[in-house]
Amino acid sequence: MMRNNSTDSDSQANSDIAYPTQSLDWLTRLIAFDTVSRHSNLALIEDVQAYCEQLGLTVDLTFNDAKNKANLFVTVPAGENADQLNHGLVLSGHTDVVPVDGQEWTSDPFTATIRGDKLYGRGACDMKGFIGCVLTLLPQAVKLSNTGQLRRPLHLAVSFDEEVGCLGAPLILADIKARGITPDYCIVGEPTNMAMVVAHKGISIYRCRVHGKSAHSSLTAQGVNAISYASRLIGYVDELAEEISHRDDTLSDGDAMFDVPYSTLSVGTIQGGTATNIVPNLCEFTFDYRNLPHMTQDDILIPIQAKVAELSAQMQARAPETGIELIQAVGVPAMTDSDSAELQSLIATLTNDEQRHKVAYATEGGQFTNAGIPTIICGPGSIEQAHKVDEYVELIEIERCDTFLQKLLDSCTIK
Ligand SMILES: [Zn+2]
CATH class of the missing domain: 3.40.630.10 (Zn peptidases)
Incomplete structure (x- = not known):
């Protein structure tokens, strides 16, 4: 011992x-x-x-x-x-x-x-x-x-x-x-x-894996750019974060007691691409959100999932093997x-x-x-x-x- x-x-x-x-x-x-x-x-x-x-x-x-x-x-x-x-x-x-x-x-x-x-x-x-x-x-x-x-x-x-x-x-x-x-x-x-x-707020951390299709950068039409699609999704995450911070109906009386009196959402890490002249086939990023107690984690997740489905459909229309994976890393209520x-x-x-x-x-x-x-x-x-x-x-x-x-x-x- x-x-x-x-x-x-x-x-x-x-x-x-x-x-x-x-x-x-x-x-x-x-x-x-x-x-x-x-x-x-x-x-x-x-x-x-x-x-x-x-x-x-x-x-x-x-x-x-x-x-x-x-x-x-x-x-x-x-x-x-x-x-x-x-x-x-x-x-x-x-x-x-x-x-x-x-x-x-x-x-x-x-x-x-x-x-x-x-x-x-x-x-x-x-x-x-x-x-x-x-x-x-x-x-x-x-x-x-x-x-x-x-x-x-x-x-x-x-x-x-x-x-x-x-x-x-x-x-x-x-x-x-x-x-x-x-x-x-x-x-x-x-x-x-x-x-x-x-x-206390809840914490959710998600890993997002965007699977595109490689091509030479001179032949963009043959590829599906994983970084470009990741950036669209990240843009959406940022818009949603902004929207949540202003959403009056998400606030309840007690929320003013939090240092940040609204749910937060932000992207934390990103990796992707191998060379400037290659359309990248993979881009990964993580995001973290902290929901107020009276909001459920789904209130934030569901719109993101909808965006993932929309972008995946666009990608798959160009190459069926592509798409976006959303993986929960942490979920604490x-x-x-x-x-x-x-x-x-x-x-x-x-x-x-x-x-x-x-x-x-x-x-x-x-x-x-x-x-x-x-x-x-x-x-x-x-x-x-x-x-x-x-x-x-x-x-x-x-x-x-x-x-x-x-x-x-x-x-x-x-x-
Ligand atoms: Zn502890």
Whole structure:
């Protein structure tokens, strides 16, 4: 089992401030597992599983097809006889982290290092800090469960492959549905500086492959120019983006809370052609769109598909083997705040902060709300530090998260 037992002076907390050592120990332990999305997360999952089983809990694992990655779902049961698994509150986080390739880190990204009032390491804020805090709280929750004092079950859901398109969480959701567990609420601990995020946009990424027909550039009539057709489609994507940004009927009251208060759509990459004197037979580009919660992803996709069909028909009239392929690379649904009013007021009470936020980055929250589980995002650290070189979490944020979770547990406890 990989375990970081480093005790050098670098990793000691600033001695005159009492920081939550247990949560920091857990965070350090989690960071030591290199769970970059392209790698297996099983060592981390096995470590958490062993810990939960020592506490007497039964974990549920769901695997990817290659069986080298797993989600873990575990319930601290409630009720007088500690037999109630249904309802309750899910605390959710992802185990995978983004790569460190090409980044010049000051210290090893997989060795948690405290400098000043910050803990550095890949995943420090996105989002092993939250998971560490929840794991720290777990023994206390189990004790309350064993004495019949836990009023509502607490679930921990940790997933794989969030960073590459939220691929793990749907397996958890399908699994608990099959087991008849319908949680009342979910809190996703992505970094929000412990503020309450009540909604986010959806994200879709598409790869578009335009198959034309090669010919010498002096014989254009014999070819079908893939770049030319790609550029027509890109022109259409830009027009649609412009139109969506002005479409009054797509705006709802709450949308003004987004930094960009409309759905966005833009082309990101393009490749095509081999030589100036050859009519190109292939051009590929990608585009990304971020839909407001009350718009569906189809609202944007369907007109693009219609344009693809129109242009493909034109191309095929000239050469039947040509055409345009549209391939979805990422599709993460928006998170809506439509049903979470009760959860929002609970969080506002626990954090002493009424302020609600809406953001443009996507999380697994949309998958939870789509499954009928009202969800908010609230976790330690800042999204500003996520994915960056020398990612860190401020120690005070971990402390704030511990306090928040403690209050949350208190609110679930029969005194
Ligand atoms: Zn994240």
